[in-house]
Amino acid sequence: xxxxxxxxxxxxxxxxxxLSSDPAVSALACAPGNAGTRAVAEQVGWAGxxxxxxxxxxxxxxxxxxxxxxxxxxxxxxxxxxxxxxxRDAGIACFGPSAEAAxxxxxKSFAKHVxxxxxVPTARSWPVGGPAELETALDESGAPYVVKDDGLxxxxxxxxxxxxxxxxxxxxxxxxxxxxxLVEEYLDGPEVSLFAVTDGxxxxxxxxxxxxxRRDDGDGGPNTGGMGAYAPLPWAPPGLVDEVLATVLQPTVxxxxxxxxxxxxxxxxxxxxxxxxxRVVEFNARFxxxxxxxxLPLLETPLAGLLHAAATGTLAEHPPLRWRxxxxxxxxxxxxxxxxxxxxxxxxxxxxxxxxxHAGTALTADGDVxxxxxxxxxxTGLGADLAAARQAAYExxxxxxxxxxxxxxxxxxxxxxxxxxxxxEADG
Ligand code: AMP
Ligand code: GLY
Numbered sequence: 450x451x452x453x454x455x456x457x458x459x460x461x462x463x464x465x466x467x468l469s470s471d472p473a474v475s476a477l478a479c480a481p482g483n484a485g486t487r488a489v490a491e492q493v494g495w496a497g498x499x500x501x502x503x504x505x506x507x508x509x510x511x512x513x514x515x516x517x518x519x520x521x522x523x524x525x526x527x528x529x530x531x532x533x534x535x536x537r538d539a540g541i542a543c544f545g546p547s548a549e550a551a552x553x554x555x556x557k558s559f560a561k562h563v564x565x566x567x568x569v570p571t572a573r574s575w576p577v578g579g580p581a582e583l584e585t586a587l588d589e590s591g592a593p594y595v596v597k598d599d600g601l602x603x604x605x606x607x608x609x610x611x612x613x614x615x616x617x618x619x620x621x622x623x624x625x626x627x628x629x630x631l632v633e634e635y636l637d638g639p640e641v642s643l644f645a646v647t648d649g650x651x652x653x654x655x656x657x658x659x660x661x662x663r664r665d666d667g668d669g670g671p672n673t674g675g676m677g678a679y680a681p682l683p684w685a686p687p688g689l690v691d692e693v694l695a696t697v698l699q700p701t702v703x704x705x706x707x708x709x710x711x712x713x714x715x716x717x718x719x720x721x722x723x724x725x726x727x728r729v730v731e732f733n734a735r736f737x738x739x740x741x742x743x744x745l746p747l748l749e750t751p752l753a754g755l756l757h758a759a760a761t762g763t764l765a766e767h768p769p770l771r772w773r774x775x776x777x778x779x780x781x782x783x784x785x786x787x788x789x790x791x792x793x794x795x796x797x798x799x800x801x802x803x804x805x806x807h808a809g810t811a812l813t814a815d816g817d818v819x820x821x822x823x824x825x826x827x828x829t830g831l832g833a834d835l836a837a838a839r840q841a842a843y844e845x846x847x848x849x850x851x852x853x854x855x856x857x858x859x860x861x862x863x864x865x866x867x868x869x870x871x872x873x874e875a876d877g
Contacts, residue, residue: 451476452753453512454490455502455532456523457483459781459808459827460738463745464521464752465490466806471751480511484818485800485807502527505535512541519544519757522714525601525735529555533714542760546734550705550712554734557599557631564729567704569697571729572721577630583620586632587613595636596620599629603674609635636721636728639869641682642740643690643718645698646755649711651764652698653755654690656680656747656772658740659864664788666859673788674824677860679778679835680743684869686722693718697729713759722871742806742827743777775831776838778861780846782826784809785853791823792853799848804829804841820851836865 450473454464462485468474469489479490481499486492494500495511502508503526512520520536522528522545531548545551552559557574564571572595575586587594594616598606606628608619620630640662644655658680664670697718705712717733745752749771758767784791797810797818806829809822826849830841839861846856863869 450474450753450757451516451518452478453493453515453517453520454479454486454523455500455508455520455527457481457486457502458523458738458822459485459806459824460736460741461523462486462489462806462808463742463827463829464523464736467745467748467752468521471753473751474753478515478517480508483807483821484810484812485805487812488801502532503530505531508532509535509539509541512536513539517541519753519760521545521756523735525551525554525733528714528734529601542757544756544760545714546712547710549710550714551734552710553701553705553712553716553732555601557597557731558629560732561631563701563704563708567700569700569729570727572636573634575632577620577624577632580621580624583617583624583630583632587616587620590632590634593635595633596623597631597633598623599631607672609672636723636730638721638723639684639871640730641685641689641720641722642678642737643693643698643720644736644740644744645694645716645718646759646764647698647702647713647716648759648762648764649702649706649713650762651767652694652702652716653764653767653770654694654698655744655770657682657685657689658737658743660737660740661857661860664783664855664857666857671788673783675737675739675781676783676857677778677780678737678740678743679776679838679861679864680740680747681776683835683864684867684871686871689722692727693720696727701732713762724872726872738808739779739781739824739827742779742829746777746829746831747773747775749773775833776835777829777831778835778838778842779806779827779829780842780856780860781808781824782828782846782849782851783824783855784820784822784851785855787823787855793820793822795820795852797825798850800826802845802848804831804845805849825851825854835861839865
């Protein structure tokens with residue numbers, strides 16, 4: 450099978466690594482890719498230029514030209530723009546939802562409507578059409594305030610704060626930029642990212658993982674796209690995956706089908722395990738980044754066959770997923786100034802070892818690797834348990850050289866130290 454991966458981050462590098470170890474894959478390409486994906490996948494472009502993944506026609510043309518038999522779309526922007534529709538219209542199997550179905554991620558208020566119709570537990574929310582409604586919504590929600598950009602914002606559109614002035618200012622920023630705002634009830638409790646592969650009918654959950662969204666140690670600093678992740682979750686309640694499948698994933702997929710907006714691809718449930726039970730924080734319509742970098746190395750089932758089954762509506766016949774024992778931890782190495790104003794273009798060394806996945810990197814004309822994005826690398830370690838995986842990841846991080854790089858030193862630490870508890874107030 451000839452497989453083409455669309456995207457240029459560490460998630461796509463992780464997808465390429467996993468796909469390249471599937472014996473069913475006869476050729477692998479990535480577009481536009483990065484300096485790391487080149488080591489495992491052919492770099493293909495369109496008309497002699499790097500692919501603009503946000504242009505659905507260009508994505509379909511590169512897939513046709515290269516002779517792809519399966520296209521795997523990594524990021525949300527091409528999905529929301531309709532890249533999966535364009536690829537399918539060209540007669541090629543595609544892993545990823547239609548533009549309509551990707552609205553589960555592209556519009557938080559659309560996702561709220563679907564959840565309400567499907568009876569899926571989520572935070573209460575107040576849609577805000579203008580500045581006057583913002584104050585009313587904040588009065589009703591009370592502190593801590595959760596103010597969200599309704600549209601795509603690369604994980605950076607959410608402000609959670611006790612500071613009313615900051616909440617108002619964030620809401621105004623989004624409204625002034627022409628966006629819509631959602632104010633939400635605050636959800637306590639640890640967060641879980643659970644991915645499920647689906648063909649629109651059958652839903653196969655993967656391993657739960659946890660992301661670290663804040664930039665700094667101890668969950669300080671601004672929200673980011675994600676600074677590190679680990680899997681599995683030693684503190685997860687038994688039966689968590691079955692519960693999420695029954696109360697969140699399957700009802701959502703069924704409701705999308707009922708609306709005629711069949712969701713196939715990867716449904717990512719971002720969950721909070723609150724003192725009052727589990728709640729959906731958000732849906733994403735694609736693999737999470739950096740959680741993919743810890744989930745895929747633990748997946749023993751060949752990835753291309755799984756994604757092809759989802760893309761072709763044959764997931765019901767797919768064998769149950771097999772997982773490796775042990776744990777995985779990934780640490781994101783970010784550019785100085787990330788997330789507000791990352792400074793890029795610096796040389797990187799020590800980034801070619803096993804487990805070092807490239808995110809924002811590029812090759813110079815001389816063949817040197819330089820930083821080219823806010824999140825530069827995702828460095829993954831595996832081990833018999835979380836403590837060993839954590840140690841392996843940080844040993845690899847120590848071998849990377851990038852001027853003024855920033856990374857968190859506490860990825861997976863609370864889990865290793867047994868400091869994460871679920872449902873402290875006990876579900877009454
Ligand atoms: P989102 O883009 O919706 O995933 O939000 C990004 C991050 O903001 C989440 O992973 C949470 O850490 C935080 N967040 C979002 N919504 C809430 C909420 N209702 N209550 C508490 N924290 C939230
Ligand atoms: N890790 C968060 C995301 O992929 O949206």
